[in-house]
Amino acid sequence: MTADGQRQNSRVLSGVHFMLGNYATVEGALAAGCDFFAGYPITPANEISERMAERLPQVGGKFIQGEDELCSIYAIAAASLAGAKAMTATASAGYNYYQEGIEYAVAVEAPCVIVNVQRCRGENFATQADIMQMRWGAAGDHEMIVLAPSSVQELFDYTVRAFNLAEQFRNPVIVASETTIALMRERLEIPGADRIPVLNRKYTDLGPDKYKTFDAPENGVPDFSPLGKGYHGLYTINPHDIDGSIEWDPIVYEKLYKRITGKISENEHIISHTESFQLDDADIALVTYGSEVRPTLDAMELARNSGLKVGVLKLGTVWPVPETRIREVAKQMKAVITVEMSIGKYAGEVERVVAGRCVTARATKNRGIGHTAEEILEVIKGVRA
Amino acid sequence: MKTLNIGICGFGGQGVILSAVILGTTVVTKRNMYAVQTQSYGSEARGGQCQSELVISEGPINSPTADKKDILIALSQPSLERYLPTLKAGGILIVDPKTVTEIPTDVKVVQVSATDTAVNLGNRIAANMVLLGFIQAATNLFSIEELLDVVKDYVPARFIDLNLAAVHAGVELAKSYGGTF
Numbered sequence: 001m002t003a004d005g006q007r008q009n010s011r012v013l014s015g016v017h018f019m020l021g022n023y024a025t026v027e028g029a030l031a032a033g034c035d036f037f038a039g040y041p042i043t044p045a046n047e048i049s050e051r052m053a054e055r056l057p058q059v060g061g062k063f064i065q066g067e068d069e070l071c072s073i074y075a076i077a078a079a080s081l082a083g084a085k086a087m088t089a090t091a092s093a094g095y096n097y098y099q100e101g102i103e104y105a106v107a108v109e110a111p112c113v114i115v116n117v118q119r120c121r122g123e124n125f126a127t128q129a130d131i132m133q134m135r136w137g138a139a140g141d142h143e144m145i146v147l148a149p150s151s152v153q154e155l156f157d158y159t160v161r162a163f164n165l166a167e168q169f170r171n172p173v174i175v176a177s178e179t180t181i182a183l184m185r186e187r188l189e190i191p192g193a194d195r196i197p198v199l200n201r202k203y204t205d206l207g208p209d210k211y212k213t214f215d216a217p218e219n220g221v222p223d224f225s226p227l228g229k230g231y232h233g234l235y236t237i238n239p240h241d242i243d244g245s246i247e248w249d250p251i252v253y254e255k256l257y258k259r260i261t262g263k264i265s266e267n268e269h270i271i272s273h274t275e276s277f278q279l280d281d282a283d284i285a286l287v288t289y290g291s292e293v294r295p296t297l298d299a300m301e302l303a304r305n306s307g308l309k310v311g312v313l314k315l316g317t318v319w320p321v322p323e324t325r326i327r328e329v330a331k332q333m334k335a336v337i338t339v340e341m342s343i344g345k346y347a348g349e350v351e352r353v354v355a356g357r358c359v360t361a362r363a364t365k366n367r368g369i370g371h372t373a374e375e376i377l378e379v380i381k382g383v384r385a
Numbered sequence: 386m387k388t389l390n391i392g393i394c395g396f397g398g399q400g401v402i403l404s405a406v407i408l409g410t411t412v413v414t415k416r417n418m419y420a421v422q423t424q425s426y427g428s429e430a431r432g433g434q435c436q437s438e439l440v441i442s443e444g445p446i447n448s449p450t451a452d453k454k455d456i457l458i459a460l461s462q463p464s465l466e467r468y469l470p471t472l473k474a475g476g477i478l479i480v481d482p483k484t485v486t487e488i489p490t491d492v493k494v495v496q497v498s499a500t501d502t503a504v505n506l507g508n509r510i511a512a513n514m515v516l517l518g519f520i521q522a523a524t525n526l527f528s529i530e531e532l533l534d535v536v537k538d539y540v541p542a543r544f545i546d547l548n549l550a551a552v553h554a555g556v557e558l559a560k561s562y563g564g565t566f
Binding site: 016017018180183184185186187291294295297298372373 | 410413414417418419420422423424446452
């Protein structure tokens with residue numbers, strides 16, 4: 001069985017499904033226009049490759065099983081530069097190997113989507129422990145855009161958005177999937193193709209004589225040149241001038257990396273996506289992301305039922321950190337509690353942003369299984385006391 | 386109905402996961418409800434212990450698994466022993482007396498002769514379809530036509546007749562059991 005009872009061949013499978021999270025990721029990619037995938041087998045991400053291998057040829061795309069992760073990440077960077085909307089998928093141990101290719105994709109500003117189905121070291125257990133690696137894994141100066149879906153529906157929706165953000169900012173975009181949601185089947189509503197916003201590549205209006213590969217305004221994004229139309233494209237990981245040629249001048253280097261990072265850090269307000277639940281009258285905010293959103297919302301209900309004014313700030317994007325919204329929320333609270341499935345990593349970011357505006361605490365768990373609502377409630381009660 | 390938590394457990398190869406997937410697909414795609422299905426199993430291809438959970442609700446579901454099940458379907462003795470503690474007080478335990486020999490007496494038990502029924506139809510592998518038919522008739526969460534429609538999508542073409550017959554047989558077993566839960 002490969003397609004949840006679906007035997008359709010269209011790019012957008014509009015309708016109501018009961019679908020595996022990994023399959024929903026694929027359907028989101030296809031709906032966003034993905035036409036190239038390369039990946040190397042690893043659980044719990046295999047169903048992504050499996051379904052891509054079946055679906056991409058149906059819609060005129062290309063599937064490659066790389067000989068390893070390094071091949072796969074460079075294949076999507078190169079396919080992207082050749083004009084494709086490209087994706088790869090792996091799980092934590094495989095994600096380690098991607099870092100060099102991510103550094104390259106950042107440097108040459110190749111839009112691409114990378115799905116990391118986080119798993120516990122060597123095993124198929126749930127975790128969010130790669131949250132820092134997805135931000136900082138690659139060498140060199142870079143900013144990352146990382147989306148954290150919490151459901152099968154969001155694996156679809158956020159993967160669509162990942163492709164759009166990749167094109168908009170010419171940067172790799174990471175979908176921080178998790179064992180929990182990737183191997184879960186759940187209700188998925190795929191809208192009509194006309195109701196899915198798809199951002200396509202922006203090509204230059206200039207002719208080959210005027211065009212420069214990396215010419216862009218401050219904190220801006222350069223236009224692409226079409227392949228095979230007489231443009232001189234040069235894409236090197238080395239420091240490069242606006243025409244793409246290698247240039248070691250420290251001033252050129254500084255200017256290049258100020259723009260490559262600034263295009264993301266200065267656009268946090270465009271990229272950030274958060275959702276607020278019952279924060280208006282709350283004095284304790286639970287800040288969380290990914291699958292941990294689910295028990296956290298249940299914990300909020302439990303707390304409300306026992307008279308505690310608790311709300312939830314859900315981070316749909318984790319990188320760049322939605323600082324503006326976290327700061328706003330912290331100002332109104334007596335306490336902010338970060339809930340996550342790791343030894344406590346992103347909590348450090350939340351606490352940095354809260355910066356003493358209120359008390360902070362952490363609900364962390366790292367034993368291959370997510371929090372229960374009751375466990376989170378205990379932390380809330382501890383903070384109240 | 387607020388939420389209904391169902392656990393199905395047995396050996397790998399008994400169709401534990403497929404049964405939960407078919408139930409979930411039916412309530413979501415035919416009844417416009419919400420469902421979350423998760424699973425855990427050993428690395429053995431067949432014979433290892435296998436468990437699938439299904440949460441069904443009329444609205445969106447947060448926590449994907451429930452500590453306590455309203456209905457536990459146990460298809461093997463070892464899995465019954467392991468997962469019986471997850472049955473809610475007052476919940477319903479469904480067992481196949483062919484594969485579960487030591488049936489607990491301190492909970493509400495429904496015995497469904499799924500394996501024998503499937504063997505009579507020609508293949509014991511369809512025992513899970515007998516159970517699905519039984520659950521359809523006993524819960525009325527969806528119609529038999531809706532269930533059959535989904536079953537057709539999930540089973541290999543050459544086994545469709547066997548599986549549909551097994552579903553019908555399960556519905557008949559529920560009638561003789563005497564109505565809904």
